Amino acid sequence: MKKQLLALGFSASMLLGLTDVVAQKGKPIYRFPIGVQAYTYRNSFPKNVIATLDTIKALGITEMEGGAPKGMTSQEFRKLCEERGIKIVGTGGGYEQLVKDPESIAKQAKELGSSFVMCAWIPHKRGEFSLENAKQAVTDFNRIGKVMKDNGLTFCYHNHGYEFQPYEDGTLFDYLVKNTNPEYVSFEMDILWAQHGGADPVALLKKYPNRWKLMHLKDLRKGVKGDLTGGTPPENDVVLGDGQVNIPEILKIARKNGVKHYFIEDESNQEYAQMPKSIAYLKGLKE
Template sequence: MKKTFFALCLATALLLNVIDSFAQKGKSLYTFPIGVQAYTYRNSFPKDVATTLDTIKALGITEMEAGVPKGMAPEEFKKMCDARGIKIPSTGGGYEQMAKDPTDVIKNAKALGASYVMISWIPHQKGNFTLENAKQAVADFNKIGKVLKENGLTFCYHNHGYEFQPYENGTLFDYIVKNTDPANVSFEMDILWAQHGGADPVALLKKYGSRFKLMHLKDLKKGIKGDLTGGTPPENDVVLGDGQVNIPEILRLAKKAGVKHYFIEDESNKEYEQMPKSIAYLKSLKE
């Protein structure tokens, strides 16, 4: 783990020269704090929380969407993140738990200093997300969102691709957006899963811009044809800018829409190799 960390530091230092050279030419499109979804380091956190956080800090990351590592109190984890200049603006909760009683999730979110709580999966039969599933989600999301708002938090649903099942003149994702209360329910766009589910992230931002408060930045390997399962092998998750997602236009529209936080999420098994390259790519983008 520590060897990996030192290798990462060296790679990061080399990339800084590239990043700085880009920064000197033109106005950067990448003006938001660097954020990461903790799932990126799912294989490292269970082994060594402190060293994993050092790795994240070494990349210049200052925001993280994260839950509490197993066996650790939220206050302890927040203290470790604070010591490294890493804020946790967003955390997650399980659908069933939050639909039943979101009290513990609310407590953890506040202990972490989070302002947003997201759900990333609606229970359903794989490959068969139905109108009934969407209707149940709408009812639960409106209820959960109201309770979270009363506790000073914003609820977001994170798309996973299967919601783009055709329905009437649009999709079941359209149904969910249109039937949830904008005052209580917002969304986190995962741009890879939108693309993989057959949607166009650019079109979604144009259509529902202000409903999106958070964003997962990730890229889908070129040539991969998506589906409605909400799943794809980890090797299809590539360095930002190397895949088929139109990241520059997405960032332009997301900024205009008022997206608040952006988290790079690398679901590959090459996160130590790919994360520095993804950050360098974002730094290279110009308006």
């Protein structure tokens, strides 16, 4: 083939350029460890922690976001994970507990070996997230985030869709980003909930390139129209790549912005069937 192209007038430098293009097209889009949100296996952990962790290991997953199952200490769970080559990168805390006693959440995170603490819900009347809710969250998050930073941890708020209520020339999510201190508060993008709430995940990543630290990977069934409730039936959570979220473009921008930890979160009730397919999809994505 090389001789034929040279005969047609292609120079050696042109051939080198063509080779580079072919090589780039073969590069994987997803270049990070495979992670999982422990909520994916919410039905399995209470039944058998060991078997669930063995399943996670068998899938090639090496990072997790979550906490110790009921009846087990953080240290015990961390040991079981580490024995299987799984690092608990991040953990979560309920809003009320984070407000009341952030030090206890920080202690728990360090016992798990985590670097990140996330909050996934701001209390509010369903479907009516308000400016007052956002203002209170800003005050609380800035204080919680400082406590986490003082403990060597990074605090992240995880969007849930309801924050995209219109406000001024943007949304209440914009208000949260602009009024929280970047030194203390970062964000974890849940791409399904961003899409469900009417936002464009790609545009959000571009708009706030330095605020995103973590990401939940999940896909929303095609044809589903979102809303501002922060809720959708489990059957609307489909295999990555089968839904309406532009995952390849999201991953490219997130990688460029420095996001290093990605957790598949399958909220369907078909996680054992869907997880292997979602992982295969990620590994198969090429530029």
